Amino acid sequence: MKDVTTEEGQDRRVRRTRRAIREALQTLLQDNSIEQITVKEIAAEADIGYTTFFRHFTTKEAALADLADYEAEELIAHCFPLLRSADSRAASLVFCQHIDSRRRVWTALLTGGAASIVREALVRHTLERSNDWPQSRSWLPPESGLTLVIGLLVEVLGWWLSRAENLTPEHVSEIMDRLFISKLVEKEG
Amino acid sequence: MKDVTTEEGQDRRVRRTRRAIREALQTLLQDNSIEQITVKEIAAEADIGYTTFFRHFTTKEAALADLADYEAEELIAHCFPLLRSADSRAASLVFCQHIDSRRRVWTALLTGGAASIVREALVRHTLERSNDWPQSRSWLPPESGLTLVIGLLVEVLGWWLSRAENLTPEHVSEIMDRLFISKLVEKEG
Amino acid sequence: MKDVTTEEGQDRRVRRTRRAIREALQTLLQDNSIEQITVKEIAAEADIGYTTFFRHFTTKEAALADLADYEAEELIAHCFPLLRSADSRAASLVFCQHIDSRRRVWTALLTGGAASIVREALVRHTLERSNDWPQSRSWLPPESGLTLVIGLLVEVLGWWLSRAENLTPEHVSEIMDRLFISKLVEKEG
Amino acid sequence: MKDVTTEEGQDRRVRRTRRAIREALQTLLQDNSIEQITVKEIAAEADIGYTTFFRHFTTKEAALADLADYEAEELIAHCFPLLRSADSRAASLVFCQHIDSRRRVWTALLTGGAASIVREALVRHTLERSNDWPQSRSWLPPESGLTLVIGLLVEVLGWWLSRAENLTPEHVSEIMDRLFISKLVEKEG
DNA sequence: CTCTAATCGAGACGGTACGTCGCGTCTTACG
DNA sequence: CGTAAGACGCGACGTACCGTCTCGATTAGAG
Numbered sequence: 039m040k041d042v043t044t045e046e047g048q049d050r051r052v053r054r055t056r057r058a059i060r061e062a063l064q065t066l067l068q069d070n071s072i073e074q075i076t077v078k079e080i081a082a083e084a085d086i087g088y089t090t091f092f093r094h095f096t097t098k099e100a101a102l103a104d105l106a107d108y109e110a111e112e113l114i115a116h117c118f119p120l121l122r123s124a125d126s127r128a129a130s131l132v133f134c135q136h137i138d139s140r141r142r143v144w145t146a147l148l149t150g151g152a153a154s155i156v157r158e159a160l161v162r163h164t165l166e167r168s169n170d171w172p173q174s175r176s177w178l179p180p181e182s183g184l185t186l187v188i189g190l191l192v193e194v195l196g197w198w199l200s201r202a203e204n205l206t207p208e209h210v211s212e213i214m215d216r217l218f219i220s221k222l223v224e225k226e227g
Numbered sequence: 228m229k230d231v232t233t234e235e236g237q238d239r240r241v242r243r244t245r246r247a248i249r250e251a252l253q254t255l256l257q258d259n260s261i262e263q264i265t266v267k268e269i270a271a272e273a274d275i276g277y278t279t280f281f282r283h284f285t286t287k288e289a290a291l292a293d294l295a296d297y298e299a300e301e302l303i304a305h306c307f308p309l310l311r312s313a314d315s316r317a318a319s320l321v322f323c324q325h326i327d328s329r330r331r332v333w334t335a336l337l338t339g340g341a342a343s344i345v346r347e348a349l350v351r352h353t354l355e356r357s358n359d360w361p362q363s364r365s366w367l368p369p370e371s372g373l374t375l376v377i378g379l380l381v382e383v384l385g386w387w388l389s390r391a392e393n394l395t396p397e398h399v400s401e402i403m404d405r406l407f408i409s410k411l412v413e414k415e416g
Numbered sequence: 417m418k419d420v421t422t423e424e425g426q427d428r429r430v431r432r433t434r435r436a437i438r439e440a441l442q443t444l445l446q447d448n449s450i451e452q453i454t455v456k457e458i459a460a461e462a463d464i465g466y467t468t469f470f471r472h473f474t475t476k477e478a479a480l481a482d483l484a485d486y487e488a489e490e491l492i493a494h495c496f497p498l499l500r501s502a503d504s505r506a507a508s509l510v511f512c513q514h515i516d517s518r519r520r521v522w523t524a525l526l527t528g529g530a531a532s533i534v535r536e537a538l539v540r541h542t543l544e545r546s547n548d549w550p551q552s553r554s555w556l557p558p559e560s561g562l563t564l565v566i567g568l569l570v571e572v573l574g575w576w577l578s579r580a581e582n583l584t585p586e587h588v589s590e591i592m593d594r595l596f597i598s599k600l601v602e603k604e605g
Numbered sequence: 606m607k608d609v610t611t612e613e614g615q616d617r618r619v620r621r622t623r624r625a626i627r628e629a630l631q632t633l634l635q636d637n638s639i640e641q642i643t644v645k646e647i648a649a650e651a652d653i654g655y656t657t658f659f660r661h662f663t664t665k666e667a668a669l670a671d672l673a674d675y676e677a678e679e680l681i682a683h684c685f686p687l688l689r690s691a692d693s694r695a696a697s698l699v700f701c702q703h704i705d706s707r708r709r710v711w712t713a714l715l716t717g718g719a720a721s722i723v724r725e726a727l728v729r730h731t732l733e734r735s736n737d738w739p740q741s742r743s744w745l746p747p748e749s750g751l752t753l754v755i756g757l758l759v760e761v762l763g764w765w766l767s768r769a770e771n772l773t774p775e776h777v778s779e780i781m782d783r784l785f786i787s788k789l790v791e792k793e794g
Numbered sequence: 795c796t797c798t799a800a801t802c803g804a805g806a807c808g809g810t811a812c813g814t815c816g817c818g819t820c821t822t823a824c825g
Numbered sequence: 826c827g828t829a830a831g832a833c834g835c836g837a838c839g840t841a842c843c844g845t846c847t848c849g850a851t852t853a854g855a856g
Contacts, residue, residue, distance in 0.1 A: 065334055076815085076816060076817085077816080077817070077818085078817095080814080085320060086829095087828080087830065087831095088826085088829085088830080088831080089818090089819090089820095089827045089828085089829065089830075089831085090829075092817095094816065096818085097817085097818090098817095111246065121313070133243075139370070151340075151343075154238075154340070156238045175797085177398075177401055177402060177405055178402060179391055179394065182386070182390045182391045184390075185386060185390055185391075186382075186383065186386045186402075188408075189382045189383075189385070189386055190379055190382055190383070190406070191377055192380075192382075193378045193382045194375065194378075194379075197371070197374060197375045197378055201375075202368055202371045202375075209366075212366055213367060216366055216410060217379070217406075217407045217410055218379075218406045218410075219264045221405060221406055221407075221410075238805085238806070238848095240805095240806055240847085241808075243805075244806085244807085261819070265836090265837060265838090266838075266839090267836095267838095269835075273807080275807080275810060276807065276808040276811095277808085277809080278807080278809070278839090278840085279806080279807060279808070279837065281838095281840080282806075282807080285839090286838095286839095343854080344839095427821090427823080427832070428822075428823095429821070429822075429831095429832055429833075430832075433832085443844085447797090454810085455811080455812075456810095456811075456812095464712055464833080464834085465632065465833060465834040465835065466834085466835085466836095467813090467814085467815090467834075467835075468812080468832080468833060469835080469838090470783055470812095471832075471833080472812065473815090475812095475813095497801070498825090504807060511809090512626060513751075529721070530720075532718075543827070553785055555776075555779055555780060557769055558665070558773065558778060560764070560768045560769045563764060563768055563826085564760075564768075564769075564780075565763045567760045567761075567763070567764055568757055568760055568784070568785075569759045570752075570760075572753065572756075572757075572760075573754045574756070575749070575752060575753045575756055578824095579749045579752055579753075579767075580746055580749045580753075583746065587744075591744060591745060591753075592745055594783075594788060595757070595785045595788055596693045596757075596788075599784055599788075602616045616800075616801075616853070616854090617853070618800090618801060618852075618853070619800095619801080621801085622801090634845075643841085643843085644842080644843075644844085645841095646842095653803080654802060654803040654804065654805090655803080655804080655805080655846090656802080656803070656804075656805085656845085657801080657802060657803070657843065659843095659845085660801080662800080663844090664843090673832090697815075708832090714836095739818085781855060
């Protein structure tokens with residue numbers, strides 16, 4: 039009943055409340071980091087009772103993880119087909135364009151001290167889709183390499199959204215590709 | 228009087244107390260993240276009065292920033308000469324070896340939710356040494372490029388110290404170099 | 417919600433907590449003056465949380481005022497009918513006997529540095545019952561005369577309960593009457 | 606060396622410091638009660654170091670007692686001759702006139718929560734002058750009667766200086782005399 | 795006039811209490 | 826009869842003040 043990520047066959051009211059919490063959190067994250075936000079504020083913004091919040095999430099971090107999971111799922115679903123393609127440049131571009139299209143949420147997620155939660159959500163969803171990540175890089179440990187790469191991606195995105203906000207998705211995808219993505223797809227030499 | 232980084236001509240008691248706080252924090256960070264640690268614990272570990280802590284730092288985060296600054300200074304001082312050299316591989320290696328030699332502190336600093344503080348300390352110290360960072364990468368914004376690169380470095384280090392602990396400094400430096408360091412020194416083409 | 421004296425239609429928990437605070441204070445006042453008592457002690461004695469105390473009273477003095485008010489109300493209710501009677505001696509006796517019957521509380525209230533709070537409570541309750549105090553003494557300022565007389569009463573009681581504890585109510589009422597009460601009811605001459 | 610009342614053959618600096626503390630306290634008491642005043646404030650007002658205060662008095666209450674003692678001594682010295690005279694009215698008048706002449710100090714002493722300290726000082730000085738107080742009132746306990754009478758006096762003075770400030774010394778002395786002083790000198794009946 | 799010891803200013807320090815804030819639980823009143 | 830409102834316990838926070846302490850600088854008063 040608690041801290042759920044996927045709730046399919048739920049009571050309509052439950053779905054409604056969870057959605058309200060998610061959106062309230064999203065709104066509040068635009069102005070404050072997660073630790074500055076209080077459960078009281080979330081409840082007020084979601085227009086639910088204070089106690090009610092705890093019927094759905096044990097902590098506000100759990101609610102954040104839920105939101106992160108939700109967005110990560112969408113991102114991965116959107117970009118996964120391209121991940122295995124050889125054209126790293128195109129993949130990077132699609133990736134950045136998706137982030138740009140949901141810029142406010144991702145800014146909140148990546149610049150409010152929640153980056154590690156997002157990173158974990160992304161790793162989880164990627165592994166769900168592909169247990170055998172194309173680990174052709176002999177110099178990268180196969181078991182944790184994915185975590186590293188996603189960490190770097192998250193880092194670049196966080197940098198973009200907090201310190202280089204005027205860059206275009208095209209520019210950022212070029213930086214990403216030049217910096218390390220290309221190295222991951224090129225033939226080993 | 229507060230949240231200082233460099234205090235030269237201070238009262239002996241003051242220097243003693245600040246040092247005690249720094250070391251206590253370092254010790255506690257080995258087992259808990261910064262937000263799990265309480266000021267009470269820091270004071271107890273440093274064997275100073277609770278109130279005394281606040282005479283030196285406004286928050287525990289400020290104390291952490293002090294510690295980060297202290298370590299960042301040492302790291303940069305040790306590695307700076309190599310940074311401009313063309314041999315990126317050698318520079319990466321020295322860098323990782325220094326981290327390895329002070330592994331416990333850096334593990335604490337990078338895996339306890341304090342990475343952003345460390346990143347800022349590193350950026351600050353790097354800029355202090357070289358206001359004109361060799362910004363030959365036309366595809367990288369000169370004003371914030373350094374922040375990005377240091378962010379990536381910190382990310383790799385955090386990954387190393389928390390998820391790939393058995394890797395040798397040599398191996399990690401190779402990963403770093405292959406992934407993105409080499410791209411930063413190679414001739415543009 | 418705070419520093420209340422009369423709370424009728426309150427949550428049962430609230431009434432219970434306030435009553436516990438009042439009784440705890442009463443108990444502690446038997447051994448310590450109000451400024452020696454800490455909120456922590458009150459909370460411990462009342463078996464409530466430290467923070468909870470502040471949900472009901474802003475300071476411990478306010479809690480004391482509540483207790484004083486409570487006792488003053490009882491005293492005045494008990495003695496008021498006699499106050500206007502011509503028989504000052506009988507009125508004084510009933511007064512002292514009531515105090516004697518609740519000796520421990522009144523000792524605490526009058527000898528623990530709280531006399532001024534008690535005095536104010538008594539003045540307030542007396543005025544509530546009779547806005548037009550029989551001010552036939554031409555040599556006594558009508559507007560503040562009551563305050564003075566009650567001050568003297570409180571002074572005598574404080575003296576009795578702290579320095580002449582072995583005196584009987586009868587004896588004290590005689591002293592009170594001979595000293596000044598009789599002067600207030602006798603015909604002016 | 607501490608909490609002294611009479612310091613004759615002292616270092617000039619010591620005398621100077623004590624005098625400064627007394628005057629500072631006197632000044633501060635005009636606006637705040639004794640518990641609102643901090644040692645820091647006293648030291649600042651007296652223009653001495655914080656630590657220095659403690660070289661002369663263990664607590665601020667001790668300093669207050671010193672001041673009270675000083676004033677009580679003057680008052681008693683001035684009024685004692687009249688106390689045994691049969692003319693209670695004249696004695697009361699002289700008493701009130703002296704208070705009026707040093708009105709600011711006495712207001713501070715009697716309306717700032719320090720009344721009990723003053724009362725004790727007065728009792729002490731009175732007893733010093735006359736161990737055998739004329740205790741002809743059979744209805745008043747000889748051993749504690751003086752304390753009571755002085756308590757009443759102090760109460761009237763406090764009332765005068767805080768709630769009936771516009772009364773003249775003549776008026777107050779009349780009230781005092783009518784209320785209870787006359788009862789103490791009249792022939793027993 | 796000098797020397798020596800007491801006094802002083804400055805302020806770091808440990809400690810206690812305060813009052814606030816937020817969390818997460820649990821009771822209660824109300825619809 | 827369920828549910829929101831909110832009282833509650835808990836614990837950390839940061840502040841204020843107390844009284845102790847060390848360290849120099851100053852100054853009185855004796856020789």
